[in-house]
Amino acid sequence: LAKTTQPISMDSYEGQEVNITCSHNNIATNDYITWYQQFPSQGPRFIIQGYKTKVTNEVASLFIPADRKSSTLSLPRVSLSDTAVYYCLVGYGNKLVFGAGTILRVKS
Amino acid sequence: SAVISQKPSRDICQRGTSLTIQCQVDSQVTMMFWYRQQPGQSLTLIATANQGSEATYESGFVIDKFPISRPNLTFSTLTVSNMSPEDSSIYLCSVEDRRAPTDTQYFGPGTRLTVL
Numbered sequence: 001l002a003k004t005t006q007p008i009s010m011d012s013y014e015g016q017e018v019n020i021t022c023s024h025n026n027i028a029t030n031d032y033i034t035w036y037q038q039f040p041s042q043g044p045r046f047i048i049q050g051y052k053t054k055v056t057n058e059v060a061s062l063f064i065p066a067d068r069k070s071s072t073l074s075l076p077r078v079s080l081s082d083t084a085v086y087y088c089l090v091g092y093g094n095k096l097v098f099g100a101g102t103i104l105r106v107k108s
Numbered sequence: 109s110a111v112i113s114q115k116p117s118r119d120i121c122q123r124g125t126s127l128t129i130q131c132q133v134d135s136q137v138t139m140m141f142w143y144r145q146q147p148g149q150s151l152t153l154i155a156t157a158n159q160g161s162e163a164t165y166e167s168g169f170v171i172d173k174f175p176i177s178r179p180n181l182t183f184s185t186l187t188v189s190n191m192s193p194e195d196s197s198i199y200l201c202s203v204e205d206r207r208a209p210t211d212t213q214y215f216g217p218g219t220r221l222t223v224l
Contacts, residue, residue, distance in 0.1 A: 034212060034213070036215075041218075041220070042217055042218070043112075043200050043202075043215035043216050043217045043218045044151070044200075044215045045215070046109065046212060046213075046214060049212055087150060087151070089213070096153065096213075098150045098151045098152075099150065100149075100150045101150050
């Protein structure tokens with residue numbers, strides 16, 4: 001059963017590092033994990049994508065263990081503007097499944 | 109990344125009517141996707157639209173209710189037919205950008221539909 005699971009919500013303070021984990025036990029061998037950020041009334045915005053180990057870009061890092069059954073999006077030093085919903089998207093062969101989304105609330 | 113626009117951005121419609129949503133991309137893309145996002149929910153894929161072939165619908169979605177056109181490599185439409193209040197959602201198109209290192213989907217801004 002293709003299922004992508006992430007926490008419903010997380011709270012953080014400005015300047016902290018935030019880690020959001022997504023579980024995807026049945027990810028297909030050749031498929032990637034992609035993370036998106038969505039603000040109200042906007043379409044999801046691509047953040048980062050990875051296949052294994054660690055990927056880093058200018059906004060985030062993505063950690064994927066060897067078994068690839070989970071992945072962790074890491075946002076360094078969050079600010080108030082990072083308050084949004086974060087989705088992981090995982091491939092299960094011929095099917096892509098979004099997680100339910102994690103509401104991140106950043107407080108001052 | 110590809111720049112995607114959708115029209116209309118929002119609409120309020122009466123039950124029993126139909127609405128056609130347009131999706132325009134600034135570059136040629138092979139695969140376009142249509143998603144539905146109900147209030148407070150995640151995204152659910154409706155169908156995949158490839159140019160020159162019939163759209164492929166996901167379980168629970170049928171062509172009679174959500175007909176899709178894909179006349180060229182930069183444009184697609186989704187029609188929500190015979191609408192009911194349960195169709196009130198955000199409808200999003202996305203494209204797969206093969207210029208990226210790996211296949212990545214980029215999303216339009218969405219169309220917020222309210223059915224009365």
